[in-house]
Amino acid sequence: MIAVVAVALLSVLNSADLQTKGLKALDQQDYGKAEQIFTQLAGNDPKDYSATFNLALAETGLKNDDKAIQYFKHTLDLKPGLLPAELNLAMLYLRNRRGAEAIPLLKSVIKADPEKPKPRQYLAEALAAAGRWEDAEQELHWVVQRDPKNAAAQLELGQSLMHQGKLSEAEPLYRQAAALNPAFKSYLLELAVAMTGANNQEAAIPLLSEFPNDPGAREKLGQIYLAGNQAAKAVPEFEAAVQISPTPANRLALATAYLRNRQQDKAAPILKDALASSPDDYDLQMAVGRIYRDQRNSTEAADHFFAAAKLKPDSAEAWSELAGSCVLAQMYPQALGALEKLHELNAEKPGHFFLRAIVLDKLRQPKPALANYQRFLELSTGQNPDQEFQARQRAKILQHEVNGR
Secondary structure, eight states: OHHHHHHHHHHHHHHHHHHHHHHHHHHTTOHHHHHHHHHHHHHHOTTOHHHHHHHHHHHHHTTOHHHHHHHHHHHHHHSTTOHHHHHHHHHHHHHTTOHHHHHHHHHHHHHHSTTOHHHHHHHHHHHHHTTOHHHHHHHHHHHHHHOTTOHHHHHHHHHHHHHTTOHHHHHHHHHHHHHHOGGGGGGHHHHHHHHHHTTOHHHHHHHHTTOTTOHHHHHHHHHHHHHTTOHHHHHHHHHHHHHHOOOHHHHHHHHHHHHHTTOHHHHHHHHHHHHHHOTTOHHHHHHHHHHHHHTTOHHHHHHHHHHHHHHOTTOHHHHHHHHHHHHHTTOHHHHHHHHHHHHHTTOOOHHHHHHHHHHHHHTTOHHHHHHHHHHHHHHHTTSSHHHHHHHHHHHHHHHHHHHHO
8 A cells, every 4th residue: 555655646746847847848938848748747637637738838839729729629628717728729719810719718718807908909809800890999999098008909990990991080090009119100001002992092192102112102102193194193103113123013014104104215115125024924915915005006005915815815805905906906807806716715795796896897797797786785785885875876877788788
């Protein structure tokens, strides 16, 4: 009997020694050693929730999140309501973009201690991850009222308002966050993008102008000015964007601005260099084609759309753009060829029948032209009122010609 007691006591002492070493390893962030120790302890006593909890901490430190999640869940099976396990599990869910699963855990933590701001901030993050922006806003209002110098909470409250479309209410919070933590100033850019998406360019412009060294901000400003037919203002923005970050997209945008500002001499070398370096780039050929299309240079546009179509023969988009450009350039046989390709691809839309009708009409083929005008009218049904009006007028005239023959 004495021997049995001695062996049992020795086992307890060994476990206590291992526990001490394991906790020391966690404290020193030696997570590999901690994992080994707590794996042994959890194996020795499967009901030891503290060993399982500490093993989960070790796996968290090792970024073995799947294992850590399972061990925290097992800890809660052994010890329901253990607040540190609930909080750590919730944080892992947040880290792994599983915000909805974190919500009930964080609510449990808050219920136990409702006056702590941090769990409420985590809850707001989880609610935001689940798309519940109004609920997140409520939690964050509570946090910033009690902790007004919490820059992250100010920013997150601004973001929750932004996602609800409350952009004017959001801006002061973004600025307050930036005042508390200058590293957060760059987040004003996401608010500016949201403003442009809401067609509030006037509010976005001053925000974007605060970032003269950010190529994305300069590019966005250039896009706003181009969309507003202010090419002269767009040019310096895209020039700055190219100087900071000479990406192909920025260079093409600059070329577009030059062309719209009637600076063809400056646009030409950019387009030439881009095509010379990547002549087999389908997207580039399409982009250059659209630039010329928007400049009403239909012949040049057609050349690039044809090059794109050769690179990607199954691209309905390329053949469609080619057909439209050829019609405008009065290249009627080429237009018919592009429209035939669309037919072969089973990619015809109402507008393609309208284009075919125009071409056949121009080529003085009244019967097939009439058939295509009529087919267009059958399919369009109010979607293209201007073209439908034109088609009806031409169809009446052609009907008389066909009947008179």
